[in-house]
Amino acid sequence: MQKVAVLSPRQAADLIADDDVVTVSSSSALGCPDAVLRGIGERFAETSAPRNLTTVHPIAAGDMYGVKGIDHLAHPGLLGRVIVGSLPSGPSGATPPAIWRMVEREEVAAYNFPSGVLFQMHRAAAAHQPGVLTPVGLRTFVDPRLQGGRMNAATPADLVEVTEVADEQYLFFRALAPQVAVVRATTADEYGNLTFEDEGSPLGALDQAYAAKNNGGIVIAQVKRLAQGRTLPAQSVRVPGILVDAVVLAPEQTQTTATVFDPAIAGQVRRPVDSLPPLPFSVEKVVARRGALELSRGETVNLGFGVSALVPHVLVEEGEGTAVSWVLEQGAVGGVPLLDFAFGCAQSPDAIMQSADQFTLLQGGGFGHSLLSFLEIGPSGDVNVHHLPGRRHVTAGVGGFADITTGAPAIVFLGSFTAGRRRITVTEDGALDIVEDGPHTKLVRQVAGVTFSGALSRERGQRVLYITERCVLELRDEGLTVIELAPGVDIERHVLARSEVPLRVADDLTEMDRRLFLPGPVGLDLPELPRHGRLRAVLAR
Template identity: 35%
Template sequence: MAKVITVKEAAELFQDNISVGTAGFGLAGWPEEIAIAVGKRFEETGHPRNLTHIHAAGLGNWGLGPKGERGEGVWAQEGLMTRFIGSHAGSSPSVFKMITENKIMAWNLPLGTILQIWHEAGRKAPGILTKTGLGTFIDPRFDGGKLNPLTKEKGEDLVTYIPDFMGEEYLFYKAWPIDIGFMRGTTADENGNITCEKESHNLEMLSVAQAAKANGGIVIVQVETLAKAGSLNPKLVKVPGIYVDYIVVAEDPENIMQTQGTKYNRAFTGEVRVPLQSSMKPIPFDEKKVMVRRVTQEIQPGFKCNFGIGVPTHTGNVMAEEGCANTITMISESGSIGGVPGGGNDFGAHWNIEASCDQGDHFSFFDGGGLDLGVFGLSEVDKDGNVNTSLLNGKIMGVGGFANIAATAKHAVFVGTFTAGGIECKVEDGKMVIVQEGKFKKFVEKCPQLTFNAEQSLKRGNHIIFITERCVITRTMEGMILTEIAPGIDLQTQILDQMGFAPIIPEGGPKLMDPELFQPVWGKLKEQMSQK
């Protein structure tokens, strides 16, 4: 039977030199009250020291919001957390800073693969064999996912290249032991059964708990409410009490966030269904909206679509605004299916969600090639169409679920501005106007790291396209082809001169992007989709 303990008692369970595995996504699922207590204990006593923190998704809020930085950053104290294993550090600025300053060891591995490793660790398997990460910086023939000089010098190898397994090449990711499974639910009964009715995601709670128990570790769960034994609906139990050792009932509701930006929204849990057009704010008419409109022209009725973080998150807004949200199934890497993805700090949550999967099981859908179309941020692209999302202008970010999803999506769409660093654009009189050019080129001769290998994707028969505010580039077996140009854009000075390589230009030049995309009111998507 699980034991109910105080926050202070939970913090004292964190001993020196242990590994902690957390099930979380941004601030969703993050047991913030206990995490704060662990950080405070370290400040007062110097313990626990030398923690290894392992988690799939990023655990932070980018340092934004009324309370400033929240999430994993509370452990970014020298000597407390000394090893980071995760898919994304960018959402935790203080952790990101420690990695960049070479103060802690850090490995960046694909989100979906970390989730799958939890499954394997739960049955005491040595790791997982997968093609995810081949030909990228995660491949040990390059960096092995090691993020800084300290890790490259002293860190162990977590990934092994297998050149020939049954006639094909693979990567093997080693499973790691964890001493504490760390997670948050909504309700626990006296036997330790955990439900998540107020959470926006199911996440990987069960597999993290199983991994901890398989290693002889403990499982600590923060909840909002304690219920009588046997009173919970067994179909709603996400972690059975047989896995749970300790329960902490949170005392401060302010320490419980449903997403990075929302405390609680019933439409994110499926408790209510709301009228989308009046609930979701339309995005303003600017270059981002033009780009996202062009993205939606790649979508066909019946497609299963995933929209990544950043500009891609607004694809659902435009689909809803155009009255086409119900023509496709929208999916997020968090395990959310159906409805419309939330934008910005609500990334991962869905308005009017229809189904919520365990996040680890969800990535089997991606890795199995089930996704019709994925929309991703456009960060840095080389002459071969390879993409770098992990090391930008010397700043370490992370691969997140990108490495899994982009590699297998039948249609991979990358969207973002053509240059970066201070770029200013506006849409005026049906034309795209570049007010100030960005300092950095995004289309470069060679990327410092690869997180998407275009050749590997093309070999699978997938399609690759890059959509910007001023042009569209398609990657085919022939190369990078400049297929479309925006009205008002000069081909030489505003495209070719801003690239580190020369794209292929079709005979007669690129065609004009749809001029109606550049008008304040569009309203043409439903008609266009009906013709596909």
């Protein structure tokens, strides 16, 4: 085995040629090889090279502000095409990140594909298979009969098509064969073996390295430190040195956007669940509490960003912090998923899987519930979570949403009923008081983009709930149906009149549990998840 080359970020950039496909491992700032990306941007500023790159970012292409990640590459001439799970969204009301402006101006072709599918497109390329056949994305904006995942008019429809096998429809995504993979780890030894001991997840680094190497390409690894050759424990090596060509040392790399290093995120220590700060009482907390009522003790549950991310912290406050095993698309299993810029990581996880492997569980529905957020809901129960209303072209991104909702047995969407400036409070006796409602309803005649097909979900037999601060809706064969109403809410004035969607009202309409609207603990008593039938039979003998 040859010793690996140790390069500066600027030297690593010289390994990239015009027209290369470059795959980059990151999830926001988690695992982001930011120093290498910055080096590529610096080389382009100096030399106007490399040009016309295609960059691939399976989950998220950098932190939300555009400070880290793809914005280093967001220069006309440097980028010709981007293929992403999501783009940095930018702070509300501020100038969008540079990559957004490029997409809006049609200066770059841009595709937004599901994260799990993107990882599988790498695996297909590594095994020299033609592509990925999957139900993920059917009847959503990823489907070529709608948008084909294209984010602007400059993007050709050439990476996904509809096909049929055994009378069933699938989407076919072509394999992605990169010339360069840029990944990040914690430690490299002199032979390029990589360990991820300080990382929140190894993400898809191995699959991206395989895809590049098996197609005659090169692998660049950004790491925090260099170790003597063959001193890393073999069981700890996640990417073997036989795949790695060059190492870039970046001792300053941060664990997440907001965290320099937290050993509990990396699974090196376990902190008590009650060490987490309590959630302040809010209307969003009320929504999260109602979502928690859908869960069972012992259940495996997937979690998305937004209001839904509060649910684990509600369970902690209720003394049920270890009742549910959370699975995040980034790879964490168990523990308590973290909030804000650390989302995607968990405090004290039981395991940290490769994100590419975690999607095998998620696409196949190997969990009980998925708790997700929404931007808009359409008449047939369609959900938009990827396309920011008011934006002409650009989307924040589908991420793993489509992978997860394809196979989930039960889906709970959590969010507010209206958008915009609003003042909604709770009275002392636990009634909702809508003092000033948001000017924009989220239940709209037509969603800006279809991330989730309500009609297809009904065909699959999934149970779907939409939980808001004022009511709970269920997707039924006859349409969106109000099944619970918050105390203090007038169904005509606050629900039916504030929806562009015709809503049905259940004959057995009930009041949402008033305890949810009071500041103190709710006293959640989660039911036990029944064991597998075969196991029950064995234990009963």
